[in-house]
Amino acid sequence: MSTLVNKKDQKVVNRSKKIPVIDCDVHPNPKSYEDLNPYLSEYWRDFLADCKWKGVFPNIPAMAIVANAGHRMDSIPPEGGLGCSSLDFYREQVADRYNYANSILFPDSTFMLSASPQHEMATAIASAYNDWQIDHWLSKDSSLRGSVVIASQDPEMAAREIDRVGSHPQMAQVGLSIHSPYGGWGDNRYYPIWKAAVRHGLVCTFHVSVPGGVFRPGPNYGNYYPEFQTNNGLTYQAQISSIIFGGVFEKFTKLRMLFVEGGFAWLPSVMYTMDTHWRNLKREVPWVKRPPSQVVREHMWFGTQPMIEPESHEDEKHVLDIMKMVGLNNFVFTSDYPHWEFDAPHAAFARFPKEFKHQIFYKNAVDLFGLPNPMDTNGTN
């Protein structure tokens, strides 16, 4: 067995058996929310204790299938705690088992913080999560990369948080919710966030989330979990259109975005439709200089999960055709561990060509996040 790295704080990447994997959507949790206390000021520590704060799921509807906080039933470590709350257990259950070279962490459910109407509290919690993430995960395994958790309700405060921790050498992205707190993500109120992300060379990553506030707007929220899962793509479509036509990438030419857990089969249709209306109605959005499909390919990446798992060779061809329409360089592997929708890499992609798997499992992520190539014999990871 040949190995690339064999440091005490890292797992071994096996080059002779399985294709290495960079998982771009892993959700670590604290053992309990009290683990965040050392990173909160006395005021916010008392505030959260007094209001019996139980994590960042307050707006999630009660859906039986996700009763275990949306986690795989077997993701709780032997010693207890929330799913994916033990680095050792994570390595054993997922990272080592599937030959992970790197994992991009997005602290669990922090993408719900932007749904909170209490901006200051959400900002304090986001900040605590960042320090906890650095202390409990990043500093213990150099193959891990982190997300700067923000509360995007207040873009100026969010930008300050990005400046505070964004230059940490293992921070790879800014973690965002696909539901935007005020208007679409293309709105110029969010410019401070994009500006700060570019300043620190961070990818802006959007995760499936829920809308905020006390009401449930629109049909894309749904009553049932299958409905929620099915309709997630609608929000992604609307936000991508908002970002493109809002001219975000004309203003921030170095900005890169990753969209995870929204699927991708709808993308060719959205790209075609955006191009059509851009060509015809450019008079309204003349700041968009290039066809939207080109902007998508240059600035946007997409997580594979929830993966369309082909059930026949004909299906496999169709899935590949869809991905080629978008651009094979624009997909990265995402498992969503420990969430209920977890995709096991070598099972979900079993029917796909080997070269394609190399591209999806690690090559594209290496390019997107500037990571060392795990197949480079001279590289270190």
Next chain:
Amino acid sequence: MERNVLCKKSEIPLGESKVFQVRRLSVVVVRKENEQFYAVRNFCPHQGAELGKGVLRGAARANDVKDVCYEKPGSFLYCPWHHWSFDVENGCSMHDPENTKIKTYDVKVENDEVVLYA
């Protein structure tokens, strides 16, 4: 190429256009604010709408996001169906000038008459 007298110059006001039938050709003649005349085929290559029923405007240009102005005002015919737009000076589409064009014709003012050569 035949010489076709279309109308008196004064019949097309400044900044406006008029459609003429010349044999089997339907042609839009544009009189720009600078007194220059241009003629293009009255047919949008997208889905066949009559361009002469659209509006004559400039090309929208942005100096920055949401900072918009017109470029070459009065030079672009906007299709009445789906807003495809064409530069009357060269027939080029605003958004795909290399590949999408409409036919242009020579048009001159001779003895106060608008004359099309086609």
